[in-house]
Amino acid sequence: MRNILFGIFAVLANHGFACEESDVDSFVRDVKVYQHQGQACTSFQILLSEFIETKNRYIDSAYLNIIDESNKVVAEVSPELERPGFGNVLLSMCISKRYIENSRVFLNVKPRPSVKLNGNGAVTTGSALCLETQELILSKLVKGGGE
DSSP states (O other), X not given: OHHHHHXXXXXXXXXXXXXXXXXXXXXXXXXXXXXXXXXXXXXXXXXXXXXXXXXXXXXXXXXXXXXXXXXXXXXXXXXXXXXXXXXXXXXXXXXXXXXXXXOEEEEEEEEOOEEEEOTTSOEEEEOOSOOEEEEEEHHHHHHHHOO
């Protein structure tokens, strides 16, 4: 019984330490919003910082929910995250203007795993048991990134 209580306490302590909330603005470095002539969609380029050093967090993946005027999800997409340089993540997409107002990008943020060298040549890795999701609202990015 004592081992079970200790295990529960360890998980809660790990979650409390590692799952501190990150501010989504700390990830967004730059946004460009544009439309080419004859193009039926609006292009977004979102440059993100992959890591938050002070909180030991990183962007693991992202997904996009395309939502219509009646707040129904019409598509769920997992866009590829490009990594053009160390510590940078580029998310590019093109979305029809009618879906921009309600659509959202969700960033899956994780704590960085720990890595330790053991004396016998083995490597031990560990990670916290949490995944944080940060939300970017596309209509707010349009206002900030120009069109």
